Amino acid sequence: MPTNILSKASRNRELYAYELERPEHLRDWLQGRYTVFQPVQNQTGNGSWEEAKLGEVVPFDPDLRPVMSPKSMFFAEREQMFTFDGEMFRATLPRTETRALFGVKACDLMAISYQDQHFKDDPYYQARRRETLLVGIDCQSACENGFCPSVDAGPQVHQSTADLILTPMPSINGHTTGWWLICTSDQGVRAIDGMNLTPADSHWRYWRDMSDEHARATFPDDTYIINGIQRISARAVPEETWNSMAHQCLGCSGCSQTCPTCSCYAVRDVPVESGFSRERFHDSCLMVGFQKEASGANPTAVAGRRVARYWYHKFSSDFVAKTGRFGCIGCGRCDTTCPGSIGAHSVMEKIAHV
Secondary structure, three states: OOOOHHHHHOOOOOOEEEEEOOHHHHHHHHOOOOEEEEEEEOOOOOEEEEEOOOOOOOOOOOOOOOOOOHHHHOOOOEEEEEEEOOOOEEEOOOOOOOEEEEEEEHHHHHHHHHHHHHOOOOHHHHHHHOOEEEEEEOOOOOOOOOOHHHHOOOOOOOHHHOOEEEEEOOEEOOEEOOEEEEEOOHHHHHHHOOOOOEEOOOOHHHHHHHHHHHHHOOOOOOHHHHHHHHHHHOOOOOHHHHHHHHOOOOOOOHHHHHOOOOOOEEEEEEEEOOEEEEEEEEOOOOOOOOOOOOOOOOOOOOHHHHHHHHHHHHHOHHHHHHHOOOOOOOOOHHHHHOOOOOOHHHHHHHHHOO
16 A cells, blocks of 8 residues: 655654666656756766757656766866955855755765765755755666766665665566666655655565675676775885876876766866966876976975875775775776776786786
8 A cells, every 4th residue: 555655754764665667657746846857868978967848758868877987067167166356355155946856876876975974064065965866776787887886886776875766677578577766865755755655565676686696797797896996905016007007198188077976176267357267177197287386496396296196096095994994886888988008907906916
């Protein structure tokens, strides 16, 4: 029997799961309350985050992962921070809308959680973040270049990283028989209140965990990644190894732009009528001038030191002690993007065999 979700969930904070015939039913419901964004295959054949217009028939592909993570939806590529008219500074917080990100993979959700911590006191990031509902989806198999199990970022969505989670029921002859919708937060409870949903039976947890085990089995051997992490944490990578890899770096910052956890930025003042405005924009610690001081000193003038710094921030245990997890969520986008072939897989393989 359908249940009153809001009143039931308000009594305690346990997880509740409901049966759902198709993910589109949830998406269409949310469109009545949110501006909904979902992964869509664009004209280039790649995935991107696009608004799902109310009334448009847009199929949802649960396996599609956009080339770019949703990072820029919270940490804008470029934004104005404040203006000065010669007499007064005025902060320019972003205009926000109530929106939902629909079908976010486990790795990208973990990255958002990571950025939530990094930007916890940033009013520009938080203005966008608190207005956003996150609807995650469990992965059923490994994606191209993905190694999320190695860094505890997937393939199953972590409960604390999403408001709602979609997970498929067991398939019959290769066909999905339906979905479970798992509610994990008060915001998620409010989002689906009023839907005519039937509670899932008591076996949904078992089947979800079984599905996660099957998904993990599709990932390739990660021994070299674990070995690489250990060598980085022990600071056992020779400087000449970093210097050698630096020769392959073109300084394009493509890895930083596509990395869901990279959070470096720079600021500049732009003249405007009767004053100036300050804006910030994405930057990269792999750029030669990133750490250059006003005195002219540059602790990472040598390219090898920049490459070493970048990967230490991704995989060192020192960084884990500060943030609670690795700075990499195992999405493999850097390998897809880097023209010099020094993404995570190639770097860790070289380090593991030094």
